[in-house]
Amino acid sequence: MRVGVILSGCGFQDGAEIHESVLTLLALDRAGAEIACFAPDTAQTKVVNHLTGEEAGESRNVLVESARIARGEIADVKTADADTLDALILPGGFGAALNLCDFALKGPEADVNDDVANLVRAMHAAKKPIGAICIAPALIAKVLGKDGGPTLTIGTDAGTAGAIEACGADHQDCPVEDFVVDKEQRIVSTPAYMLGPTIKHVAEGIERCVAEVLALVEPANVA
Amino acid sequence: MRVGVILSGCGFQDGAEIHESVLTLLALDRAGAEIACFAPDTAQTKVVNHLTGEEAGESRNVLVESARIARGEIADVKTADADTLDALILPGGFGAALNLCDFALKGPEADVNDDVANLVRAMHAAKKPIGAICIAPALIAKVLGKDGGPTLTIGTDAGTAGAIEACGADHQDCPVEDFVVDKEQRIVSTPAYMLGPTIKHVAEGIERCVAEVLALVEPANVA
Numbered sequence: 212m213r214v215g216v217i218l219s220g221c222g223f224q225d226g227a228e229i230h231e232s233v234l235t236l237l238a239l240d241r242a243g244a245e246i247a248c249f250a251p252d253t254a255q256t257k258v259v260n261h262l263t264g265e266e267a268g269e270s271r272n273v274l275v276e277s278a279r280i281a282r283g284e285i286a287d288v289k290t291a292d293a294d295t296l297d298a299l300i301l302p303g304g305f306g307a308a309l310n311l312c313d314f315a316l317k318g319p320e321a322d323v324n325d326d327v328a329n330l331v332r333a334m335h336a337a338k339k340p341i342g343a344i345c346i347a348p349a350l351i352a353k354v355l356g357k358d359g360g361p362t363l364t365i366g367t368d369a370g371t372a373g374a375i376e377a378c379g380a381d382h383q384d385c386p387v388e389d390f391v392v393d394k395e396q397r398i399v400s401t402p403a404y405m406l407g408p409t410i411k412h413v414a415e416g417i418e419r420c421v422a423e424v425l426a427l428v429e430p431a432n433v434a
Numbered sequence: 435m436r437v438g439v440i441l442s443g444c445g446f447q448d449g450a451e452i453h454e455s456v457l458t459l460l461a462l463d464r465a466g467a468e469i470a471c472f473a474p475d476t477a478q479t480k481v482v483n484h485l486t487g488e489e490a491g492e493s494r495n496v497l498v499e500s501a502r503i504a505r506g507e508i509a510d511v512k513t514a515d516a517d518t519l520d521a522l523i524l525p526g527g528f529g530a531a532l533n534l535c536d537f538a539l540k541g542p543e544a545d546v547n548d549d550v551a552n553l554v555r556a557m558h559a560a561k562k563p564i565g566a567i568c569i570a571p572a573l574i575a576k577v578l579g580k581d582g583g584p585t586l587t588i589g590t591d592a593g594t595a596g597a598i599e600a601c602g603a604d605h606q607d608c609p610v611e612d613f614v615v616d617k618e619q620r621i622v623s624t625p626a627y628m629l630g631p632t633i634k635h636v637a638e639g640i641e642r643c644v645a646e647v648l649a650l651v652e653p654a655n656v657a
Contacts (some may be wrong), residue, residue, distance in 0.1 A: 233456040240634040261498065275484065279444060410463045411463040
């Protein structure tokens, strides 16, 4: 099986959440899946100093920073082809809601990066499973919500859950070690650092989320 | 138990190896250890574009970039006090041999960051265990080697092993899933991405390395 992973930078305040991304890669590798990392070749919405939490007066590229997590093995998401992927996973971090879409700034009125939206739509249309971690389910809700949205989770935050429901998805509360699955639409989600508190809790939810995504791949469909 | 983790940036080509760092944090959290991350508050030796492998014309700070991996929970290594730590672990990545010391540039003639060297010496003098991953054992060899160095591993690379022996340490070849322990000196090392090839192999070695470090903590000494 070949699984796409969409990264959104490197660091939870302005990019992909690093722990969530690494735990996703670990779970996929342990399951024997081939991993194909992608990110948009665009400027980050902002750069945050992760020591102080303040914005840094810098510019960084989402694909270039994501390559730190992927150890250079990554391609522009524009080149991703759903026909060659059996499943897709989106780790979280603010990057998923700042760089892949701008849900963190505009909520239900968010715009989604065209290449990311096209890939998510193509996977969904081909009935291939999609995993979304932490805040990434907001992007899935925005892309797929208008057609009768999937059931998914971002944990228990009522404000964020309400914004996701405003996109047309159904939100379901979920603890960090668990996941929510919409079997019909093949969407799996887990709260991760939307709840935390620490890496061992996040790891349990991500391991179970990834296992469920892989279990939803139809053998006849394997690319 | 409270375990110090010294990071050296964020990205294997110019900082801490991200997978190794996250896997270390995961193993420590799962073992119930309290984690205290540290990094030097200094400029990185260089900044590398991890997509192209080429040097970028940028300047970044080791502590600020390490904070991405530590989710902001990190302090200047200058403030680390061996009396409050039960063990110390150094993940790898070129940052360990560029920013914590300059072994990657000068081999056995390397200089080591004073605060890092002082912390390693204080932990060693107090008979508290130290774990060193990937290329980080080179730093341990340089700091402790002159007093009759510990036995340790960086995998199987003969050139690097020779440079480590020139520091006064004894090198022992080791596969990625395993570790080398010097029980007398309480130094544990594992090759990680010095060998790879993928994250699941690296994870196995790091999990075993961390477990051995924690097993070497003397209960009577717990801070």
